[in-house]
Amino acid sequence: MKQTIPRLLCLVAGLVMIVQFFIPHSISETVFAESLRWVRIISAFALVLGVRSIVFHHGTKVRRKSSGWGYSVVTLVGMIVMAVVGLLGGVDPNAPKLIPTSIGTFSFHMQTLYENLMVPLGATMFATLAFYMASAAYRAFRARNKEATLLLIAAFVVMIGMVPIGSAIWPKLPDVAQWLLDVPSMAAKRGILFGVALGIIGTSLKIILGIERGWLGGGRS
Amino acid sequence: MRLGEALSKIDRRIVFAFMALVVIVPFFLPLGILGRVSRPAQQVFDAVEELDPNEGPLLMSVDFDPQSMPELYPMLTSVLRHAFARDVRVVLMGLWVTGVGLGEQALNEVAPEYDKVYGEDYVYLGWKPGFAAVVLGMGKSIPETFPTDHYGTPLESLPMMQGIRNFNQVPFAISLSAGDPGALTLWIPYVQSRFGQKLGAGMTAVSAADAYPYLQSGQLTGMLGGMKGAAEYEYLVQQAGYSTAAMPAVQAMDSQSMAHLAIILLILLGNIGFVLTRKRRQ
DSSP, X not given: OTTHHHHHHHHHHHHHHHHHHXXXXXXXXXXXXXXXXXXXXXXXXXXXXXXXXXXXXXXXXXXXXXXXXXXXXXXXXXXXXXXXXXXXXXXXXXXXOSSOSEEXXXXXXXXXXXIIIIHHHHHHHHHHHHHHHHHHHHHHOOOOSHHHHHHHHHHHHHHHXXXXXXXXXXXXXXXXXXXXXXXXXXXXXXXXXXXXXXXXXXXXXXXXXXXXXXXXXXXXX | OOHHHHHHTOOHHHHHHHHHHXXXXXXXXXXXXXXXXXXXXXXXXXXXXXXXXXXXXXXEEEEOOGGGHHHHHHHXXXXXXXXXXXXXXXXXXXXXXXXXXXXXXXXXXXXXXXXXXXXXXXXXXXXXXXXXXXXXXXXXXXXXXXXXXXXXXXXXXXXXXXXXXXXXXXXXXXXXXXXXXXXXXXXXXXXXXXXXXXXXXXXXXXXXXXXXXXXXXXXXXXXXXXXXXXXXXHHHHHHTTSOOSOOHHHHHHHHHHHHHHHHHHHHHHHHHHHHHHHXXXX
């Protein structure tokens, strides 16, 4: 029963959505509009589950004093502070609110916290990637055979050709880089896209018809 | 240690220090090379340039977070400057919850430069859960999908939104995306293909190559690829006399140029070391 009902729901929802797509009728349009509303509501519930999952996961780490539990405390405090400031302090700084979001000139409004904590933290995390990429490229990118050498040359041309210094080195270099992207790279991309699209159709049909059951969690597939 | 081994085993701290140097130095000693504007970037500019201020708004979706900000945020601000300078109204939204603040930040930064009024010249719809359901719902009815804007104001009370029902009233949309959900996974398959929406995109450099098939097929009207695309748009907006603001992407292109050269140099050194040690091993 635990598997039959979800599979039946999946079958009915999948078939209804496929059929309605090909029938331009008012009933079909109504079904589509209503289903979109359902999806949005269900997606909102996923957020609740996400918050519950974070609280349980990090709460357990803090309780057991597991390795790195201090970071879990930061995560939980950050989540609670942002939720309280957002829910009670509001999004619009000029609208009436339940709690003040500034003391004198010191603001702790949600947007202020976002711009001064989230933005620099996110940017810092991503900025370190440049160093790891350089190090990884230096260690891993070796011309071990003809194919690897060809890849290496193409990568050099695109890397220099796609930045302004490329045209300063040789004015035709950006054209060569653009050709590599427009012709050989795109041919490969198209092939991959067609393969992926066919794979999506096949997998979707298998899920709708109940052949693929991995999404039920631990079931036979 | 022999030369081959030395070249193929450079300490990673030296690599990191070298990279830091080539990225930081051009900020103080700019090269001032811009290169030329690519065709896909020019196409996005032309599409915004062709918008009639008396017709529907430009729809922009902030589908990125602070991690991709250096590449995509300059695109957002320069397209906003272009639209506002031409009195084109703008509807902003986002599919990434972690990017909602960036949309607000950009509007707070750019709108006052052109004395634009919220609700009359621009609207921020914010974020809604559901990704595909949200954009498909907008194709049916924008006010039903977003009954209120980001600040909780009913959409029907905003003068700018009067008469805007769905994508039929949106002449051009741009998704600035750093991945999924974004231009390639949502806006092209659901909005462009299903509703025939004229669509442009701004992508991070790493995903720009994936967009070329859609440019060739005409599903994408134009594309801004990575920081170079952002720099090109900043340049075009300033050349047309629409803005005199600072151009952060143009400034950062020198660092990117030098970083690319540095990575190529490191790869070459590694390969020289590899060839020398291989000869010795043989």
